[in-house]
Amino acid sequence: MANPTQQDKAAPVDDGAIQKALAEYEKNQRTYLEELKKLVRIPSVSFEGFDKQQVRKSGEATCDLLRRIGLDNVQLLEMPGAHPYAYGEWLKAPGRPTLLLYAHHDVQPAGDEEKWATKPFEPVEKDGRLWGRGAADDKAGILVHVAAIQSWLKSAGSLPVNVKIIIEGEEEAGSGSLGDFLRKHRKMLQADAIVLTDTGNFETGLPSITTALRGIVVVNVEVKALKQPVHSGMWGGPVPDAAMALSKILSRLVNDDGSIAIPGIYDKVKPLSDSERKSIKALPSDEKLFRKQAGMLEGVDLLGGRHPWEMNWRQPSIAVNAIQASSRKDARNIIVDSAWARIGIRTVPDMDPKDVERRLTEALQKDPPWGVKVEVHKEGAGSWWYTSSDAPAFKAAIKALREGYGTEPVTIGCGGSIPFVDPFSKELGGAPALLIGVEDPYTNAHSENESLHLGDFVKATKSAIRLYAELVRVGGST
Numbered sequence: 001m002a003n004p005t006q007q008d009k010a011a012p013v014d015d016g017a018i019q020k021a022l023a024e025y026e027k028n029q030r031t032y033l034e035e036l037k038k039l040v041r042i043p044s045v046s047f048e049g050f051d052k053q054q055v056r057k058s059g060e061a062t063c064d065l066l067r068r069i070g071l072d073n074v075q076l077l078e079m080p081g082a083h084p085y086a087y088g089e090w091l092k093a094p095g096r097p098t099l100l101l102y103a104h105h106d107v108q109p110a111g112d113e114e115k116w117a118t119k120p121f122e123p124v125e126k127d128g129r130l131w132g133r134g135a136a137d138d139k140a141g142i143l144v145h146v147a148a149i150q151s152w153l154k155s156a157g158s159l160p161v162n163v164k165i166i167i168e169g170e171e172e173a174g175s176g177s178l179g180d181f182l183r184k185h186r187k188m189l190q191a192d193a194i195v196l197t198d199t200g201n202f203e204t205g206l207p208s209i210t211t212a213l214r215g216i217v218v219v220n221v222e223v224k225a226l227k228q229p230v231h232s233g234m235w236g237g238p239v240p241d242a243a244m245a246l247s248k249i250l251s252r253l254v255n256d257d258g259s260i261a262i263p264g265i266y267d268k269v270k271p272l273s274d275s276e277r278k279s280i281k282a283l284p285s286d287e288k289l290f291r292k293q294a295g296m297l298e299g300v301d302l303l304g305g306r307h308p309w310e311m312n313w314r315q316p317s318i319a320v321n322a323i324q325a326s327s328r329k330d331a332r333n334i335i336v337d338s339a340w341a342r343i344g345i346r347t348v349p350d351m352d353p354k355d356v357e358r359r360l361t362e363a364l365q366k367d368p369p370w371g372v373k374v375e376v377h378k379e380g381a382g383s384w385w386y387t388s389s390d391a392p393a394f395k396a397a398i399k400a401l402r403e404g405y406g407t408e409p410v411t412i413g414c415g416g417s418i419p420f421v422d423p424f425s426k427e428l429g430g431a432p433a434l435l436i437g438v439e440d441p442y443t444n445a446h447s448e449n450e451s452l453h454l455g456d457f458v459k460a461t462k463s464a465i466r467l468y469a470e471l472v473r474v475g476g477s478t
């Protein structure tokens, strides 16, 4: 048991205290990996149609972990119809900054189990990586926070900063209740800075701070032409094919060069500044490496005519995530009655998500081929986010990462989305948000064979331990 009088004051931030916290972590490294495995064993898929109880179970397991490391006021935060968030806090460092730490405990579906070399929810250590769904995205993020907090509490009896930790349960499903959640808990979640562990490093071993996220607008489109499927010989010719109509509609959405063919869609895209362009060029990457990391087949074109990372971070993109018209299993000689697709547009600064959704819907419904019926339903949206890295908190983060990884950090963008970031940084009056994650380009997040690089897991945790102290050094206002 820690000494209670000691527990009520903040940990010192001298190098000796940092070294003690790091040494404490080294002693317990293995335990955190085992705790991570326990979380990976819970199939906490937040998508519709999967067992909601499993997401609750992982929320509860996360709360249990937060309690065991000595956090206070640990609880599941519930919203009607939403998966639970796990919450905990340690607020015994008066006068010191308060950090809002974020990760998520829900995961994407496993995908095709046949394509997994190991079982998705049975974590396996192999080749210096931990394999399993959620091992990297984002259960490792939970353990980075947990290990950093506990290393301080065990070595110093206290933390150098105040922390509020929030582990979301519906990030992968689009964070649909985020607005309500924020309104309900805004008082409790006030903080001076946000630290998110849910992004990636540009390369294995290369610590990276993410300063831009894309947003996302997702719709479902359904094309209907018949009351039921009919024999393709008996009726084919005069009767329009819904699958063909949908294909025509989808093909209108892009130009031959792959750019989005929806009028006005690029109007508000903020161009890169000279220094941003320079910083992308300076990153250790080229087209060949990009193609390899993305898993592109030989002979397949790279699109856009700009640096691939500019295309991915700062240009919108469109994807048809899934198409259905009958099914491969039921394929037979019919004209299908209907066809369906899910379409996503990734948005960038300064696009307006409402405007994007309206333009996409209009483009899908304009001049339906052969008079087929076209219905469009919005599925979800999340905002893009963009920050300058001038705030002192970024200097603290750069120092912590440099020392934690033993190499100079880089600043990057991200083609993915985290709906939490924009509304929360706004709510906190533009408080700095530090996006520092453990996924590397070989993580295969959302795909089969997801894995976490164990060396980077350790380095990320050491950096987090240092970060708390560095944030105190740059001042209470961060």
Ligand code: BES
Pocket (backbone or CB within 6 Å): 137, 138, 171, 172, 173, 174, 175, 198, 199, 200, 216, 381, 382, 414, 415, 416, 417, 418, 419, 439
């Ligand atoms: N951790 C990712 C975000 C991310 C993507 C970080 C790529 C680094 C590189 C997050 O879990 C995610 O997948 N977000 C979803 C959000 C969506 C469901 C609203 C995404 O980007 O598809």
Ligand code: MN
Pocket (backbone or CB within 6 Å): 104, 137, 138, 171, 198
């Ligand atoms: Mn994630």
Ligand code: MN
Pocket (backbone or CB within 6 Å): 108, 137, 172, 445, 446
């Ligand atoms: Mn994800």
